[in-house]
Amino acid sequence: MENSLVPEFQFIRKYIKKLAGKGALDLTDDAALISVNPAYELVLTADAMVENVHFFTNDPVDLIARKLLRCNLSDLAGMGAEPVGYLLTVSLPKHCFNAEWFEQFTNGLEKDQKLFNISLLGGDTTYNPYNMVFSLTALGKVKKNKALRRNNAKPGDGIWVTGTIGDAALGLLSLQNKISDFDGFLTRRYHLPQPRLGLQLTDIANAGMDISDGLIQDLGHLARESQIGAVIFADQVPLSLQAKKIGISYLENCLTGGDDYELLLTIPSEKEHLAKIESQKANIPLTKIGYCTDQANSLICYDKNKNCMTFKQTGWSHI
Numbered sequence: 001m002e003n004s005l006v007p008e009f010q011f012i013r014k015y016i017k018k019l020a021g022k023g024a025l026d027l028t029d030d031a032a033l034i035s036v037n038p039a040y041e042l043v044l045t046a047d048a049m050v051e052n053v054h055f056f057t058n059d060p061v062d063l064i065a066r067k068l069l070r071c072n073l074s075d076l077a078g079m080g081a082e083p084v085g086y087l088l089t090v091s092l093p094k095h096c097f098n099a100e101w102f103e104q105f106t107n108g109l110e111k112d113q114k115l116f117n118i119s120l121l122g123g124d125t126t127y128n129p130y131n132m133v134f135s136l137t138a139l140g141k142v143k144k145n146k147a148l149r150r151n152n153a154k155p156g157d158g159i160w161v162t163g164t165i166g167d168a169a170l171g172l173l174s175l176q177n178k179i180s181d182f183d184g185f186l187t188r189r190y191h192l193p194q195p196r197l198g199l200q201l202t203d204i205a206n207a208g209m210d211i212s213d214g215l216i217q218d219l220g221h222l223a224r225e226s227q228i229g230a231v232i233f234a235d236q237v238p239l240s241l242q243a244k245k246i247g248i249s250y251l252e253n254c255l256t257g258g259d260d261y262e263l264l265l266t267i268p269s270e271k272e273h274l275a276k277i278e279s280q281k282a283n284i285p286l287t288k289i290g291y292c293t294d295q296a297n298s299l300i301c302y303d304k305n306k307n308c309m310t311f312k313q314t315g316w317s318h319i
Contacts, residue, residue: 034085034121034139042084043140043147045075051131056175061101062108063191064134069112071212072138073195074261078210080148080202081140083116088123091133116197148201148208148265153226155294157206157266160275160286162196164240165215169257170250179250185242193261198282204274205265214256217315218264220299226266229298232290234309255301256315266292 036042047068051057055064069086076083090105113119121139171190174181181187201208207226211218215237223230234251243254265286267275272288279286301309 037141039144040141041144041147043076043079043081043142044137045072045140046135046137047071047075048133048135050133057132059191061104062111064132065105065108066112066192068134068136069109069116069118069138070193070195071261072136073116073118073197074193074210074212076138076140077195077197077199078148078208078263079140079142080146080199080205080208081142083118083197084139084141085119085121086139087121087137089126089135090123091126091128093128093131096132097127116195142202146202148205150207150209150222150225153207153222153228153266153292154268155228155292157228157268157292158272158288159219159230159232159290159292160205160265160267160288161211161215161238162199162263162265162284162286163194163260164238164243164285165211165260165262166237166243166250166254166257167240168193168259168261169214169253170243170246172257172259173250173253179246181242182245183242185240186246189240190259193259195261196263196282196284199263199284200278200282201265201267201275204271204278205267207266209264211260211262211264212258214258214315215254215260215264216256216299216301216311217258220314222264222266223292223299224297226292227296229293229295229300230290231293231300231302233302235304236287236289238285238287238289252309252311256311256313258315 049055049064049068049071055067072086073083109120118138167186167189169190170179171181171186171188173179174187175190196210207222209218209222219230219232234255237255239254243250265275275286303309
């Protein structure tokens with residue numbers, strides 16, 4: 001009976017079916033069914049990745065798959081949501097329709113599904129004569145009226161970030177042979193972002209989002225949506241030991257390069273101690289880098305000498 005299936009469905013049954021969760025109905029129908037708890041709201045996010053735009057042709061296939069999933073999980077984390085499931089569309093040249101490629105791709109997804117407690121709900125597989133294109137839509141849940149938004153930052157809030165900033169941007173420079181990645185750490189951070197799920201900050205932070213297009217640019221988005229200003233201090237932005245070894249001449253790359261997938265949060269001063277407690281519980285570092293002001297459309301970044309920094313570009317643009 002297996003051999004009577006058209007090739008696409010053979011691949012789905014052999015490689016994709018193992019990723020399917022309960023709502024996917026064993027991938028036997030054209031849509032999924034999920035139950036929605038009335039105390040929660042659904043959070044939906046979608047991202048696409050295109051060969052030679054978001055990843056290189058020779059990148060490990062399993063890491064391409066894992067980065068695709070993790071970028072979407074980071075969007076859920078930015079709203080304080082818990083993952084529920086995801087939809088996946090894969091558009092491939094014919095040379096990718098082989099057992100080895102699909103096994104590597106799905107093994108990568110399977111590994112992260114277990115790590116982040118999420119499963120596939122459905123999707124589509126199509127032929128593309130030119131390059132690899134992926135699209136993933138992630139679904140999450142958050143208690144009603146508790147989602148972190150970009151538009152609720154208040155003057156006086158502290159500006160905080162998780163983890164370290166700029167590693168992935170430097171990792172990309174390494175892959176382009178522009179700098180040396182001494183131990184492979186920076187390249188790994190580019191290939192495999194760490195979505196900051198698990199921080200319980202929906203009752204603590206006023207505003208939040210993930211950092212994907214660069215710290216400066218994404219902080220500008222948040223400030224604009226909240227109609228506030230922002231002041232940050234470059235020497236307070238957390239950098240990894242590996243980034244520090246690269247040198248201060250690459251600081252602008254770290255602040256504007258993108259692909260961090262860390263969280264950007266504004267937290268009122270009276271709740272900072274609660275944020276620190278949650279940071280310790282989740283084992284996710286939180287660092288204060290500045291504060292919000294009432295000067296709408298003003299974003300100032302000071303260097304270590306308290307001089308106002310200017311940037312050639314503030315971050316990644318898709319257009």
